[in-house]
Amino acid sequence: TRTPVNVTVTGAAGQIGYALLFRIASGHLLGPDVPVKLRLLEIPQGVKAAEGTAMELDDCAFPLLAGIDIFDDPNQGFEGANIGLLVGARPRGPGMERGDLLSANGGIFGPQGKAINDHAADDIRVLVVGNPANTNALIAQRNAPDVPADRFTAMTRLDHNRAVAQLAKKLGVTVSEIKKLTIWGNHSATQYPDVFHAEVNGENAAKAVSDDAWLSDFFIPTVAKRGAAIIDARGASSAASAANAALDHVFTWTNGTAEGDWTSAGVVSDGSYGVPEGLISSFPVTAKDGKFEIVQGLDINDFSRARIDASVNELVEERDAVAGLGLI
Numbered sequence: 001t002r003t004p005v006n007v008t009v010t011g012a013a014g015q016i017g018y019a020l021l022f023r024i025a026s027g028h029l030l031g032p033d034v035p036v037k038l039r040l041l042e043i044p045q046g047v048k049a050a051e052g053t054a055m056e057l058d059d060c061a062f063p064l065l066a067g068i069d070i071f072d073d074p075n076q077g078f079e080g081a082n083i084g085l086l087v088g089a090r091p092r093g094p095g096m097e098r099g100d101l102l103s104a105n106g107g108i109f110g111p112q113g114k115a116i117n118d119h120a121a122d123d124i125r126v127l128v129v130g131n132p133a134n135t136n137a138l139i140a141q142r143n144a145p146d147v148p149a150d151r152f153t154a155m156t157r158l159d160h161n162r163a164v165a166q167l168a169k170k171l172g173v174t175v176s177e178i179k180k181l182t183i184w185g186n187h188s189a190t191q192y193p194d195v196f197h198a199e200v201n202g203e204n205a206a207k208a209v210s211d212d213a214w215l216s217d218f219f220i221p222t223v224a225k226r227g228a229a230i231i232d233a234r235g236a237s238s239a240a241s242a243a244n245a246a247l248d249h250v251f252t253w254t255n256g257t258a259e260g261d262w263t264s265a266g267v268v269s270d271g272s273y274g275v276p277e278g279l280i281s282s283f284p285v286t287a288k289d290g291k292f293e294i295v296q297g298l299d300i301n302d303f304s305r306a307r308i309d310a311s312v313n314e315l316v317e318e319r320d321a322v323a324g325l326g327l328i
């Protein structure tokens with residue numbers, strides 16, 4: 001029997017947490033043969049609801065679930081963690097300025113980064129889902145100087161999956177026929193879903209679409225504003241699809257990408273494609289042996305360049321703001 005993998009989930013009592021935990025426990029995070037121990041981290045007001053979710057997890061009698069512990073202290077929550085899913089965050093309240101939002105989240109992701117630094121297992125891998133995800137991931141990473149920087153990532157897989165679904169619909173193909181789509185930049189309305197290197201059954205997707213107006217007037221805004229459209233329709237923000245994307249992200253990270261394909265993830269920039277080194281920005285990435293690698297050598301046309309630069313500039317502004325607030 002294998003040693004269980006310790007998975008810490010923050011914001012466990014929230015709606016993404018509720019959609020995520022049952023699938024982790026049934027083997028969709030790491031695979032059908034990997035036992036997991038869940039460590040749920042909540043704020044004190046969230047602990048009771050997390051206990052209720054833990055009761056339901058017990059009631060599923062999942063063979064892979066080796067234990068559940070609940071904490072309201074990050075130092076305990078991240079003790080021995082191999083995987084950290086950082087879902088809980090401070091949402092933007094009415095009238096809240098960006099600086100207030102960033103500093104409220106700095107108060108969460110700074111201490112969590114430090115707790116990861118001091119208490120997590122040596123192989124810790126972190127996915128930040130809570131928004132603003134890229135900059136929250138940057139704050140956590142900078143507060144964990146003893147952990148290799150590339151263990152901190154931010155989620156743009158939901159954007160990636162949304163873009164694949166929209167493109168497949170447009171071309172009348174199944175999602176499995178689409179490869180090499182890319183989300184660049186920030187997980188925000190400035191993100192850039194790029195089809196110029198994507199392939200549909202081996203053919204260039206931009207050529208297959210061959211409709212620039214559809215790209216700029218429909219596809220890009222539909223993907224970038226999908227979160228708002230879901231809120232509008234459902235009366236609540238994306239939860240099951242966000243949880244699904246978090247599972248996809250970690251599964252790909254640990255199990256690798258398929259030959260001839262890549263995915264999108266917010267990873268620490270090495271300066272590729274003119275993205276300033278150290279920013280956590282979304283890139284086309286492959287995964288192998290538990291490491292993401294930025295796909296190199298793609299030609300970036302003018303249409304893409306302007307959009308990538310705009311989203312990266314927003315990340316630079318967020319980084320400068322949190323640096324100014326002393327959070328990194």
Ligand code: NAX
Pocket residue numbers: 010011012013014015016017041042043045046087088089090091108128129130131132133155156157158159187227237238239242
């Ligand atoms: P909910 O408000 O339902 O749940 C958040 C939970 O986090 C609450 O139970 C709260 O008590 C807990 N929490 C707050 N501060 C905490 C802390 N310091 N430590 C531990 N737990 C804490 O939000 P939900 O709908 O689950 O969304 C969670 C986050 O995901 C939000 O920030 C949201 O914006 C973000 N999203 C990110 C997406 C992405 O693609 N990167 C897409 C979906 C989602 O919008």
